[in-house]
Amino acid sequence: MSQNPPNLRPDLAPQPVFNANPRSDQPTIGMVSLGCPKALVDSERILTRLRAEGYQISADYAGADAVVVNTCGFLDSAKAESLEAIGEALQENGKVIVTGCLGAEPDYITGVHPKVLAVTGPHQYEQVLDAVHGAVPPAPDPFVDLLPASGVKLTPRHFSYLKISEGCNHACKFCIIPDMRGKLASRPAHAVLREAEKLVQAGVKELLVISQDTSAYGLDRRYSTHDWKGEEIRSHITDLSRELGRLAPADDLWVRLHYVYPYPHVRDLIPLMADTSNAVLPYLDIPFQHAHPATLKRMARPAASAKVLDEIKAWRDICPDITLRSTFIVGYPGETEEEFQYLLDWMDEAQLDRVGCFQYENVAGARSNALPDHVPAELKQERWDRFMEKAQAISEAKLEAKVGTIQQVIVDDIDEDGIATCRTKADAPEIDGNLFIDEGTEGLSVGDLVTVEVDEAGEYDLWGGLTKA
Structure with missing residues (x-):
């Protein structure tokens, strides 16, 4: 019954939820949304625009006039899944428009599926709309096609992803997200808060704050200030989180932070989480990826794992109830048994509450592909098994401690x-x-x-x- 199986993929979004009651003459667009929650938000924005233009949305290929496939291109396995979804849509429907991260490689897609109508990159909303218009002209009825203020949502009504920025300024060797989605581009604070307020007014009980690097939010804007309900609010994760946590009483709203890099200013968020009057949950999703300094250096990531342990202790001193979640990569090129054992020992020290893990894969265009000493597949699997055994034991002990609470x-x-x-x-x-x-x-x-x-x-x-x- 668990939703957290040991082989969990950390880059999968929830399955879209559709509510389709089309009128007889209404053009219908099918949507397949693959990849992470950030891609799901892109799908919601595309569908919101399409609904406003009079299109009905369907999860059924056969019942749609055309299909939009929002792809993932983070891992080779995700690319294969995207190509399979495109092929299935072509077979079942025939009119297919491709967007999303894999859309940054149009020749790669058309080389396999030359019959797709159009290929656009991530968050290229206007190009997607143009392609849909060309395949299926809109036929809006302003007296019928009323769009809720919160727009079209692909998640259940009681929670919603709130994307605060696009892109990333990091240059991790295993990742090509900056190549696909560009550098960090933050939304102004008042725009995020206005969207969040509308979601809460529409009945959303949980806001899941997402981006590629949530801690860096506003850096590209030089933390510009904006008026929000008579106050000057910085486009900074601390200010934004504080105001999100004030949108409703803490008993009526949860605000959950994802993809938070452990920059020093993250410690300023912890008092908010310890404040029971603020709706920001005592929960941090932090992508540590590994713990050994040499492995992290080969990844081109910060390598101060010992200092991270000090930070974790400081966070728990301020907010003892804080939940820490992270994902890790095992079998990264050059990973030795000593480095992997260091990671296991670090896990014993860190005692993270929620942990996901995946085996390293080459990604087309990633610099890590050229690194020497790639780990054999069977050894990656063996290390993954040992890592998950460790993570499972920690999880089981922490959950047992909650019995009676x-x-x-x-x-x-x-x-x-x-x-x-x-x-x-x-x-x-x-x-x-x-x-x-x-x-x-x-x-x-x-x-x-x-x-x-x-x-x-x-x-x-x-x-x-x-x-x-």
Whole structure:
């Protein structure tokens, strides 16, 4: 029942959720959204524009007049998945428009699928719309095609991804995101806050703040200031987080931060997380990737893993309830047994709450491809197994310590047997664990925030019962 299986891919977004009731003469566009939550936000923006122009949205290839495939190009396996999705859409529908990260390599796509109608790169919304117009002219009805203020969402109604910037200024050797999505480009603070406020007004209970490098938010704007409800707010992650946490009472809203690099100013966020009156959750998703200094140097990433342990201790001193999640790469070129064992020992010290791991893959265009001493596939698998065994043991012990505690949870689903699938503040959707309520759920609805007493723990999940009012 766990949503955090050991072979979790860290770059997968939630499955899109569609609500389609087209009128008889309405043109319909299908959407396939692959890749990370940042790509999902791009899909939402494309679909919001299309809905405003009178198109209906469908998840059914056969029922659509054309299909937009939003691709992922981060790993070779993701590229293969994208090509497969394009081929399936061509076979089932025939009219296919390709966008997203893999769209930055149009010749690569058309070399395999020459019949696609158009190929556009990531966040090239106007070009996607132009391609759709060419394939299926719009037919809007202003009296029928009313668009909610929050736009089209591909996630459940009670949570939403909030993208605060595009691109990245890092030059990690294993990553080609800057080549596909460009340098850091932050949205002004008041624009982010206005979007967030509309989402909360529309009933969203959890805002998941995402970008390629959340900690760097506003750096490209030189932390410009903007008026927000009579106050001057910097385009800085500390100011932005504080104001997001004020959009609703902490009992009614969760604000969760993803992809936070451990820059020194991140420590300024921790008091916000310790403040129970602010809706910013005590949760940090930090992409450490590895711990050994030599491995990190080959990755072209900051190599002060010992100082990171000091930072983690300082964060926990300020906010003892903080949940730390990260992802790691094993089998990076040149990784020795000593370096890998260092990572395992570091994990013992860090005691991270939530951990994902994937085996290194070559990515076309990445500088890491040219590094010497690539790790054999069978050794990568063996190290991945050992890493996940370590992470699982840490997770199991931490969850066992929660038995008997009272936790606020958000309800994600209630099945036909009345079993409620929920998440605690320590669990992000799709990538972390769940808390299950097996009985007494008759009065619950999806999106409710309720309190639960934990009575059982597993490797990744918890079970409990509703507390009495």
